Amino acid sequence: GYKNNEGLFAREAVYLLIYKKDQGDIITLSHDISAEIEQIQQDNILPDGAAIVSAYDNAPYVEDQLSSLLQNGLYGLILVAIVLLFFIDLRTSMLVALIIPLTFLTTIFVLPVIEFSLNILTLFGMIFTLGIIVDNAIVIAQGMKHEIERGKTRRDAALISVRKFGLAVTASTLTTVFAFIPFAFLGGIIGDFLKFIPYTVLVMLISSYLMAICVTPLLGSWILKQQTYEERRQEKIKRWEKILIFPALIHRAQNFVDWMSRSYGTLMYWVYEKKTRMILTVSVTIIMLVVSIVVFAPKLSFEQFPTTDSDTMQVNYTFPAQMTLARQKEILQQSMDLLVDLPYFKTFYFFGNSVSANFEKPIDRPDGKTIHQISDQFNEEVATIIADAGDGVDIVSAGTSYGPPESQYNLEVQFLGNDRAALARATDDLQTFLANYQGVEKTSNSTKDLLVPAVQVKLDETRLTQNGVKPLVAAGTVNAIYAPQKIGSATFRSDGISDDVEITFTGIGTDSIDGLRALPVPSARGVVRLDQVATVESQETTVNIQRLDSQRVATVGVILTKGTDAATVDTAIKEYLTSEKLESYGLAKNGVSYGGEFADFGTDYSRLQIVFVLALIAVYLTLVYQFNSFWQPTMIMFTIPLALIGVFPGLVIVHSSINMVSGLGIVALIGIVVNNAIVFITTYNRYRTDEPNASPRDILVKSGMARLQPIFATTITTIGGVLPITIFDPFWTGLGTALIAGLVFSTVGTLIFIPIFIETTNRIKEWQINRKASRVA
Secondary structure (H helix, E strand, O other), rough: EEHHHHHEEEEOOOOOOOOOOOOOOOHHHHHHHHHHHHHHHOOOOOOOOOOOOOOOOOHHHHHOOOOHHHHHHHHHHHHHHHHHHOOOOOOHHHHHHHHHHHHHHHHHHHHOOOOOOOOHHHHHHHOOOOOOOHHHHHHHHHHHHHHHHHHOOOHHHHHHHHHHHHHHHHHHHHHHHHHHHHHOOOHHHHHHOOOHHHHHHHHHHHHHHHHHHHHHHHHHHHHOOOOOOHHHHOOOOHHHHHHOOOOHHHOOOOOOOOHHHHHHHHHHHHHHHHHHHHHHHHHHHHHHHHHHHHHHHHHHEEOOOOOOOEEEEEEEEEOOOOOOHHHHHHHHHHHHHHHHOOOOEEEEEOOOOOOEEEEHHHHHHHOOOHHHHHHHHHHHHHHHHHHHHOOOOOEEEEEEOOOOOOOOOEEEEEEOOOHHEEEEHHHHHHHHHOOOOOOOOEEEEEEHEEEEEEEEEEHHHHHHOOOOOOOHHHHHHHHHOOOEEEEEEEOOOOOOOOEEEEOOOOOOOOOOOOHHOOOOOEEEEEEEEEOOOOOEEEEEOOOOEEHHHHHHHHEEEEEEEOOOOOOHHHHHHHHOHHHHHHHHOOOOOOEEEEEOOHHHHHHHHHHHHHHHHHHHHHHHHHHHHHHHOOOHHHHHOOOHHHHHHHHHHHHHHHHOEEEEHHHHHHHHHHHHHHHHHHHHHHHHHHHHHHEEEEEHHHHHHHHHOOOHHHHHHHHHHHHHHHHHHHHOOHHHHHHHHHHHHHHHHHHHHHHHHHHHHHHHHHHHHHHHHHHHHHHHO
């Protein structure tokens, strides 16, 4: 089906399906094919009445996605650059920004080595880490700047910064890497689809770490300005900077960041002053976490992938196996006439009992109609055709979204066994059970729906011997009238290539079962009828036999009405199919398995939960090794539940769901949110060692003030990197929202909640020491 200047058409066609190789470029391939089609049309090669139409081309969609990702990546890069300029001075921001092109170039070089191409998912992985890859460089560069402002030379500052923060940066990188490694081995169809993202992220993270440790100190010793803190504070804005405005804005932003740092110190001293203020802060944090989990989390729906608009609709056809091809063709033509009349229709092609229909891009639909609304319209209009077609005919359309293909049925029940009668009893009984079950729209039964009329010819060994007929001769005679027989070859072409010559029998024994019975079969005594040496009778049989673990499979597919809880129906089916019930059918106690969309969904989320747990364990063990302690890593891990304060409300606000994409964002948070806490705790430990006589409270405030600027800078650059794609690409909105909302609350928690936690712990230890001392006295 297609549309041109003359109107809409649904015609018979011959298809040429073209697939790219694994490492092929679909965009280049599409352009080359389009040019060839245009050349064919210009040369008038096609006969009158024939047309050549590109019924489906995935390249424009891929091109749009790549263009959108690149555009969003550019926006993210600009935001990251602005953040660096405002939170860090010009020279330091230039030093940090150099990490971005170096890391991207390294990743582009490594991806082909691991047999990955630049595609939508690998490109997203690169954009996703755009704001993360500068984090390590920010920590090292800010450490160098801090030492230079204390009077150190640039060379000494580079060595001191790497020595002080090298382990912290290594631990931060490892925690993020270990959070993504389980996702890289998710497995299944979903794992094969998403694996490009974690692998790309891992390459980016490792590359950026090596750059931050090796390149940033080297370049910083040349680029950074030799200037103490007092000199920077007293520096006046030059006249040319005022005229250009932007340098003046950067200067004022730097002063604002310094003010934030001083205000943070004042705030924390105020909180530490009274125990009630600390208790109130902790209580409010806990209440917010409980509200997020109890109130907002239950409002989120669960799905495999985000439901997004697209330009493609899939229509699946189911016909009774015994229905004639002529009747199937008639039904197809009726439904396709409806299809071409749908709004914004462009083309469709029919292949393998399904139609792939293409429509105008969502951006080109003035009324904002989505592909899912167009699909619903088609389902309503085609209902009359389905009703007139009779039992066993089903036509269902669905708008496609980005992601791997999903199962046709919400639920599937597969019975296993080698007894056909037992399998038929099982499928018939379950179908009867579901016939009046509330929420079940329709069911399919493979033992009935796949039956076709057939003729069985069973040779009788005794009668073959009596009539002098060899079994191979009888079987070959029957086969010969139904299949073309090669009798030789001949050369007719001018190029000398020979063609096979085949003979086909028509009308002899093929027009009726009686004609087949009367089929003449050669024998040693002349010719005998087929029914003299065989039993010929009609029967129904399956088109093909499905097997699982060497056993036959009979399937009942279940489609539910919209809004029906699949878990409830799934539970009801499992409670009905007890081991006793299976044995009553004649099947083994374990002769049933479950599939369909709901089962696939459950499997995917079980794997996601395992990934989440493995990421938590890997991150915690890394922290234990880094800090040589169990207590401080436990405090750092508290930033993860703090992140959840923002995750669930954020997903509700943007009308997203819990799916594999937003789940990737939540898993990524595990490795990202702990990084700020690692840097804070590392700084706190170093100050405790350097200033043993200072009070723990003063050290906490000093640590927070020293690390506030890099912590805010790393958080905002990470947010800036994913913000454009979160806003402009609905497919990635859930992932970006989970990351942004989680980072905001975990950052605040790192700077406020973690210090209070440490201060409380210190007070408890001090109380225990004083109590022990009083007992001794």
